[in-house]
Amino acid sequence: MGTLRAALAVTACAGVVLCILQSVMAQEPPRSPVSIIPAALPVSPAESIPDTGKAQYTGTGSCSAVACHGGVGRKECADGNGGEIWRSEYTVWITDDPHSRAYSVLFNDTAKTIARNMAGGGKMIEAWQDVRCLACHSLPRSEAEFATTEKFNADGVGCESCHGPAGNWLNEHTTASWKLLDPATKEQSYQFRNTKNLVSRTETCLGCHLGKRGDADLVDRDMNHDMVAAGHPRLNFEMAAFSDLHPNHWCEKPKQWNETGTATDASFRNAWLWATGKLVTAAAGLELSAARADSKIAPWPEFSETNCYSCHQALTADPVRLKKPGELPGRPAWGTWFLTGLDSLTSEKPELTTELDGNFRKLMQSPLPPRARATESCRLLAKSLRDLAIERNNRGLIDAEMQLIITRALNQPIDPLPKAWDKDAQNFLILSAMARTHRGKYLSPALSRQIDLLKSRLQSQSEVAPAQNNSNK
Amino acid sequence: MTKKLHIMKSINSTYVIFRMSFLLGLFLCTAASGQAQEKPTSATPFVFGAKHCTGCHDQPAKQTDNCRMVEWMTWNHLDRHRIAFDWFSEAGRASTAGKRAHAMAENLGIRNLATARECIGCHAFPVEPGTPTAYYDNPLERAREGVTCVACHGGSKQWVVEHVAAADPAWKNLSGQERWLKLGMVDLKNPVTQARACISCHVGDTDESKGRKITHEIYAAGHPPLPGIEVAAFVAEEPRHWLNSSEKKPGNRPSASSAELLAVSGLVTLQTQLALFEKSHQAHTAKPDNGPEIAVYDCYACHHSLGGQQSRWRQSRTLTGAPGRPRLPQWPRVLVRYSLITADPANWQANEAQLMKLLAGVDKEIAASPYALPSTVEGSAFNDARQFIAAQLRRLEDQWNKAGTLKSANEKANLAAFVQSIINDTNSASLDYDTARQVAWAIRGSAGYLSKDQNELIREELARLDALAGLSLRAQKHNPTGPPPTVSDQQAVTELLAQRLKLVNQWQPDQFRQVLADLVKKISQ
Numbered sequence: 001m002g003t004l005r006a007a008l009a010v011t012a013c014a015g016v017v018l019c020i021l022q023s024v025m026a027q028e029p030p031r032s033p034v035s036i037i038p039a040a041l042p043v044s045p046a047e048s049i050p051d052t053g054k055a056q057y058t059g060t061g062s063c064s065a066v067a068c069h070g071g072v073g074r075k076e077c078a079d080g081n082g083g084e085i086w087r088s089e090y091t092v093w094i095t096d097d098p099h100s101r102a103y104s105v106l107f108n109d110t111a112k113t114i115a116r117n118m119a120g121g122g123k124m125i126e127a128w129q130d131v132r133c134l135a136c137h138s139l140p141r142s143e144a145e146f147a148t149t150e151k152f153n154a155d156g157v158g159c160e161s162c163h164g165p166a167g168n169w170l171n172e173h174t175t176a177s178w179k180l181l182d183p184a185t186k187e188q189s190y191q192f193r194n195t196k197n198l199v200s201r202t203e204t205c206l207g208c209h210l211g212k213r214g215d216a217d218l219v220d221r222d223m224n225h226d227m228v229a230a231g232h233p234r235l236n237f238e239m240a241a242f243s244d245l246h247p248n249h250w251c252e253k254p255k256q257w258n259e260t261g262t263a264t265d266a267s268f269r270n271a272w273l274w275a276t277g278k279l280v281t282a283a284a285g286l287e288l289s290a291a292r293a294d295s296k297i298a299p300w301p302e303f304s305e306t307n308c309y310s311c312h313q314a315l316t317a318d319p320v321r322l323k324k325p326g327e328l329p330g331r332p333a334w335g336t337w338f339l340t341g342l343d344s345l346t347s348e349k350p351e352l353t354t355e356l357d358g359n360f361r362k363l364m365q366s367p368l369p370p371r372a373r374a375t376e377s378c379r380l381l382a383k384s385l386r387d388l389a390i391e392r393n394n395r396g397l398i399d400a401e402m403q404l405i406i407t408r409a410l411n412q413p414i415d416p417l418p419k420a421w422d423k424d425a426q427n428f429l430i431l432s433a434m435a436r437t438h439r440g441k442y443l444s445p446a447l448s449r450q451i452d453l454l455k456s457r458l459q460s461q462s463e464v465a466p467a468q469n470n471s472n473k
Numbered sequence: 474m475t476k477k478l479h480i481m482k483s484i485n486s487t488y489v490i491f492r493m494s495f496l497l498g499l500f501l502c503t504a505a506s507g508q509a510q511e512k513p514t515s516a517t518p519f520v521f522g523a524k525h526c527t528g529c530h531d532q533p534a535k536q537t538d539n540c541r542m543v544e545w546m547t548w549n550h551l552d553r554h555r556i557a558f559d560w561f562s563e564a565g566r567a568s569t570a571g572k573r574a575h576a577m578a579e580n581l582g583i584r585n586l587a588t589a590r591e592c593i594g595c596h597a598f599p600v601e602p603g604t605p606t607a608y609y610d611n612p613l614e615r616a617r618e619g620v621t622c623v624a625c626h627g628g629s630k631q632w633v634v635e636h637v638a639a640a641d642p643a644w645k646n647l648s649g650q651e652r653w654l655k656l657g658m659v660d661l662k663n664p665v666t667q668a669r670a671c672i673s674c675h676v677g678d679t680d681e682s683k684g685r686k687i688t689h690e691i692y693a694a695g696h697p698p699l700p701g702i703e704v705a706a707f708v709a710e711e712p713r714h715w716l717n718s719s720e721k722k723p724g725n726r727p728s729a730s731s732a733e734l735l736a737v738s739g740l741v742t743l744q745t746q747l748a749l750f751e752k753s754h755q756a757h758t759a760k761p762d763n764g765p766e767i768a769v770y771d772c773y774a775c776h777h778s779l780g781g782q783q784s785r786w787r788q789s790r791t792l793t794g795a796p797g798r799p800r801l802p803q804w805p806r807v808l809v810r811y812s813l814i815t816a817d818p819a820n821w822q823a824n825e826a827q828l829m830k831l832l833a834g835v836d837k838e839i840a841a842s843p844y845a846l847p848s849t850v851e852g853s854a855f856n857d858a859r860q861f862i863a864a865q866l867r868r869l870e871d872q873w874n875k876a877g878t879l880k881s882a883n884e885k886a887n888l889a890a891f892v893q894s895i896i897n898d899t900n901s902a903s904l905d906y907d908t909a910r911q912v913a914w915a916i917r918g919s920a921g922y923l924s925k926d927q928n929e930l931i932r933e934e935l936a937r938l939d940a941l942a943g944l945s946l947r948a949q950k951h952n953p954t955g956p957p958p959t960v961s962d963q964q965a966v967t968e969l970l971a972q973r974l975k976l977v978n979q980w981q982p983d984q985f986r987q988v989l990a991d992l993v994k995k996i997s998q
Contacts, residue, residue, distance in 0.1 A: 113788055120840070121793040121833075229797025231788050299842050303797065311775035314978040317971035319569075320576035320695030329580050330693025330767065367764035368757075368844055 055191065055217055056167020057139060057149055060158035063166070064090040068174075069159075077251035079267040089249040090159070096247040102137045102156035103128070110231055117230035128153070135221045136208040143219050162204050164193040183256055196256035198272060199386075199393050202239050202280040209237040210284050210338065213291035213298065222292070225303035234304060236337050236425065239277025240270040240433035262396040267438045271397050274433035275405070279345055279389035283382045285338030289364075290378035293371045301368055307336040309418045334364045336422040341430055344408040345392065352384055406434050406442055410450050418461050428454040513657040517630040523548065523621040525633070530622075537639065538722035544622070544714040551712035553947075554620035556962055557596045561586035562617055570963040573695055580694035585610075587617065591691070594684030595674040598624040601682050625670050629657025649726065650874060664729035664879065665870045668704045668741040675702040676745050679752045686749070689767035697970050698772045701804040701907035702742065705734035706914035710946040726877065731918050732888055733879045736815035737869055739808030739911070744862045746805055747835070747855070754846040765844040770799035773905060773977065786982055790903045793833045794840025801839060804907035806832060808915060811891045815879050816868045818887065824865070831858035885922055892919045893996075896989045904982040906942065913938040913985075916992070927996075934992040941985050943976045 064070040071087040086092070094100050105111060111127040118132075119125070127133045131146050138153040139161050152158070160166050169190040172178050178186075186192040187200070194200045206212070213220040228234050254263035257272060289305060292298040303311070310332035323329055339356065346352045360377050363369050409430045415423065431451050435443045523545060529535070530545040541547075548555055565571035574586065583589045588606040593599075597619060600609055623633075635644055635656055649660030660666045676699065678685040687699065709731060718727040746769070753766035777784055792800070809828065813821040834854025838847035847855035872879055881887065895912055904912075917935055920928050938944065946969070 117788060117792075117796045120795050120837075121791055225797040226795050227797075229788075299795070299798070301843055303843065308779060312779050313776060314778045315698050315772065315776050315974050316978075317697065317967060317974055320573050320580065322576055323580045323694075328690070330689040366762070367767060368761070370761060 055141070055145065055165035057141065057145065057152060057160050058166040058170055059139075059149075059152045059160075060090065060093075060155045062170060063159045064094075075251055077248075077266065079265050080254075084251055086249055086251075092247055092249040093158070097249075099157035099161070100155075103134075103154055104156065106133055106137050114227060114231040118226065131219055132222075132227075135219045136223070140207065140218045140221060142217055146219065157208070162193065162195060164191040168192070184259075196253055197259070197393075198239075198257045198276040199280055199390055202273075202277045203284060205239065205242065206237065206281060206284045209235060209242070210281060211235070211288050212284070213288060213295060220298075222288070222298065223304070224292075224299060226299060228304055234308065236422075237281060238274070238426065238429040238433075239281065240273040240436075241429050243273050244270065244436065258394045258396060260394045260396070262394070265438070268397065269437075270433040271402055271405075271437040272393075274430055275345060275397055276389055276393040278342060278430075279385055279392065281338050282342055283385035283389060285335065286378040286382035286385065289335075290375045290382060293369070293374040293378065300371055300374075303332075305335055305338075305364075307333040307419060307422055309421060313418070328365075331365050331367065333419070334361065337426065340423050341409070341426040344405045346385075346388065349384070349388060352381070352388070355381060402434065402437070402442060405430065406447065409434075410446060414453075414457075417457060421458070421461055424454050424457050428458060513629060513631075513654050517657075523618050526622050529637075539716065539725040540639070541714065541716055547712050547714035548622070552714075553962065553966070554624075554711075555618065556966075557619035558587075558593070558617050559619065560963060561592065561596065565963065568963040569967040573697075573967075577691070577695040581691065590684035591686070591688075592684075595687075596620070598628055599683035599685060602684075620674075625659065625661060627653070627657045627659040632656035632658035648874075662726050662728050663870065663873050664704075664733045664737045665741060665866060665873065667708075667729060668734065668737045669745075671704050671707060672702065672741055672745050675699060675707070676742055677749050678745075679748045686753075687768055692768060692772075698776075698974075700973060701802070701910055702738070703735070703808065703911050703914040703918075704738035704741070705731045705918050706944070707946065708734055709918065729873075730880070731921060732884060733815075733873075735808065735888075735915060735918055736812050736879055737866070738812075739805050740812035740862060740866055740869070742805035743809060744859070744866060746801060747859050747862070750801065750839075750847075751849060751855075751859075757844075758846065767799065769801070771802040771905075773907075774800045778978065783979065783981075786980075792903065793836040798840040798843050798845075800836065802907065803903060803905065804911050807895060807908050807911045810895065811888070811915070812869065813865060814887050814891055815881070816865050816872070818881055818883065828858065828861055828865075831861060834858070888919050888922055892916055893993075896993055899986060899989055904985060906977045906980040909980075909982065909985045910942045910944065912989075913942045913944055917944060930995055931992060934988055934995065937988045937991075938985070941976065941988065943973050 067087075069087060069090040072091055073086075073088050074092065075084055075086050077084075106126075106128040111133070115124055115127045115130065115133075118130075127137075131143065134146065134153055136157070138156060139149075139158060141149065141152075164187075169178075169186065169192040172190060173192065181189075183194040183196050187194040193204055195204055207215075207218075208221055211222045211224075212218070213222050215221075223232060223235055252266035252269055254266050254268070255261045257263045263272065285305070289302065292302045293300055342356070343353065346356070360381060363373060363377060409427055412423070412427050414420070417424070428451065431447055431454070435447055435451060527545050530542055533541070533543045533546075535542045559565040560568070560570045560574040562571075566575055578584075578586050578589070578592075583592070586592050587610045590600055590602065593609075597617070598609075598621060623629075626632075632652060636658070638644055647655070649663055649666075652658040653660050653666075659670055661670060673683070674685055677687060687696065692698065715728055718730065721727070750769045753769050757763060757765045777787065794800075806829075810821070810825055813824045813828070817824060831854050835847060835858050838853065838855055839845055847853060849856050869879060892915055895915065899909075899912060916931075916938065920931065920935065923931075947965075
């Protein structure tokens with residue numbers, strides 16, 4: 001854990017608030033391998049379904065009653081089918097979860113520098129008043145809602161940031177009939193987001209930890225290179241590691257990780273989170289690229305999508321490196337963190353791998369990819385990757401597959417730093433996720449050695465790590 | 474007259490090869506360029522090794538009242554322009570710089586460096602597109618001599634033939650402009666033209682026919698980053714093969730002084746920089762698949778290490794426009810004030826305010842999105858800045874052509890006030906390495922105008938500025954009586970590069986500002 005903490009110092013700005021609020025019901029929700037919408041609802045409280053066209057936020061104050069989620073204490077979770085309500089979710093969040101401090105960091109010196117530099121000599125907007133910052137450092141809302149619900153800003157990233165606007169489900173979720181609904185219905189009908197399913201859970205985290213544009217109900221959440229240049233740490237996300245660092249306020253309910261209920265043991269969480277998270281992150285990264293390319297106002301090309309070290313390398317008089325065949329001198333490497341380490345997950349779809357490494361990469365690696373072509377290509381691939389993520393998540397990970405993923409990661413060639421930093425980081429994360437899966441079942445001497453090697457390589461670059469200046473708590 | 478015949482014969486023997494190739498179906502394209510009217514009307518372009526200049530320009534005994542007649546020797550023995558091509562040759566391959574050149578060629582897919590226009594345009598002489606390679610890549614022509622006489626003085630057959638009769642009034646009475654327009658000899662005495670000649674390679678040239686455009690692909694293949702140039706400082710460090718005005722007998726055309734070169738350096742660089750920027754973006758608009766030309770931006774806007782205390786100063790600067798976008802190099806701007814003082818001593822403050830406002834507008838337009846093409850329509854900051862700069866330079870050029878000097882009655886006072894003012898301004902300006910180097914060079918250059926006592930006073934601070942910014946362009950002193958520069962000097966060039974980049978990478982503007990503050994204190998005491 002200490003190892004992981006050290007290496008993740010560069011990325012850990014915050015975790016994600018996740019609660020599982022309902023207890024296990026005797027009756028399992030209906031499941032369908034194809035659709036996430038059940039064929040029939042066990043209970044139909046039609047009259048109580050609110051108008052979901054408008055989000056109704058209530059703030060963390062409506063959750064924090066001692067008898068609801070503001071109690072004290074933590075639960076010891078069993079690896080089996082958990083899901084008990086802690087009743088202390090709010091307390092864990094406010095005391096241990098960095099998300100609760102997301103707003104207050106907007107007052108520190110780094111935030112002041114960023115705000116000053118973002119102004120570019122023009123009129124400065126304080127970070128704590130700038131919707132571009134508040135979009136992720138407080139409750140994500142629409143532009144209009146930001147204007148009318150300023151009071152929620154100070155909550156930071158609270159319950160509704162992940163679980164959805166509570167006005168739509170606050171009353172229902174305290175009733176007995178609520179427990180009869182399956183997570184997909186709660187999301188469809190009540191805007192109570194499905195954080196149990198690992199695909200939608202990852203997407204919830206990624207809304208901020210990667211970014212999302214073009215959401216009809218929310219302002220754009222886009223931490224781009226402008227902000228990095230102004231002083232914001234660069235984003236870098238991996239679901240298993242971030243989940244491990246996040247102080248849980250729930251017990252995992254593995255049966256609801258996917259739509260088919262094939263998972264039964266919560267101790268496999270890291271491996272599942274890594275595999276599903278990896279594909280979902282890749283899809284969301286491409287979706288964001290597409291939205292940026294498609295936007296009239298977003299900068300394009302978006303430099304934060306490329307390897308930092310492609311450009312940010314001090315020039316030296318060192319001997320010239322000969323290019324590999326086909327490599328074009330002076331082209332930055334694109335998509336290095338969110339598209340790295342996918343190969344063991346996409347190997348069953350060779351056409352996807354060919355496209356990712358072939359013409360598509362060539363297009364995206366040109367200094368200024370044409371917006372229309374980039375939008376179309378990214379969107380197409382994002383859809384394929386998301387479909388694959390759902391398919392694989394529903395299938396679940398089997399033991400042989402995990403062994404294969406580990407073997408592949410162990411056999412990755414070691415490339416020169418600092419350019420290989422993103423690759424090393426992703427490799428380190430996958431091996432760490434596997435090492436911490438199922439009480440150390442996959443931990444071997446070779447795995448430990450490789451983790452140590454990668455750790456020392458990443459630490460040796462800590463002086464020039466892409467987001468080293470991130471130490472604000 | 475015999476000499477003239479000899480020269481013609483020598484040229485003609487080479488020309489035969491050219492003509493033969495020509496008859497074989499190859500032809501010369503004359504460069505179509507926007508600057509056509511400024512080009513000589515009857516200059517026959519040709520390539521010309523320095524060997525044609527020996528026999529006259531290696532005869533110190535024959536010194537005239539206008540010419541030292543040791544030009545070839547100075548260049549051949551002392552001038553590093555002489556070895557600019559050596560790195561490309563087989564003999565130079567073993568040296569550090571040679572290895573770099575050949576690795577670069579491999580990365581770029583260049584099979585023969587001696588015929589690669591984009592390389593020899595600066596490392597030897599510009600060759601018009603379509604010129605048969607046999608014409609310049611042959612042992613007779615000795616293209617492999619590097620940056621030879623004609624690379625700067627003009628590669629035109631007419632003037633080379635005509636100037637042999639130097640005492641002939643028909644030659645002697647021709648003005649610098651006439652020599653250029655009629656015969657294609659570059660008027661290097663005019664500081665504006667001289668600065669343009671240097672900057673044509675040391676920054677770049679929009680004239681495609683010259684092959685003097687460095688691209689990001691060339692950099693990425695291994696070319697060292699071009700350092701910021703301050704023409705007066707570069708010229709001061711070049712082994713001098715010409716006579717200063719004070720060394721000439723009256724009645725001869727004067728050469729530009731160090732202060733006069735300082736007065737044009739920033740403005741000419743700025744003009745070239747904006748022109749290159751526009752040109753590269755026009756090329757991108759015409760062929761979007763090629764992508765924008767990244768080499769026109771400030772290298773160190775992107776190429777710096779991340780994190781740590783060392784790069785903290787970057788985020789404490791105040792920049793115009795959105796952060797995180799490629800920016801133009803800022804260093805040419807710091808000396809522009811002196812150009813404006815020289816061009817119009819009465820109105821320079823208003824002129825400077827106007828130009829700086831326009832340049833801030835240019836920065837904003839360029840930072841509007843990554844690789845944004847600024848508007849070139851009437852009324853845009855980019856367009857207006859270019860016109861403003863061109864008008865100021867025309868003023869300086871006219872002044873020189875009319876009076877043969879840019880010197881005003883108050884030159885010394887103006888220079889002192891200028892240096893003092895940029896020292897004061899550096900507290901607020903974005904003081905990157907290249908900008909600081911411009912400032913330091915200006916201080917060092919103007920020290921020549923100070924009294925001996927004053928010079929003694931600031932000696933220590935100058936040494937400190939040198940240690941921080943690396944002012945010297947020479948790693949070692951050449952021995953004037955020693956052998957010509959060779960591979961060992963290439964080694965020195967590589968060491969100098971390593972030294973410079975080390976200074977860039979450890980750059981801390983506050984250290985530099987401290988020296989300037991000490992300097993101010995000392996001067997005002």
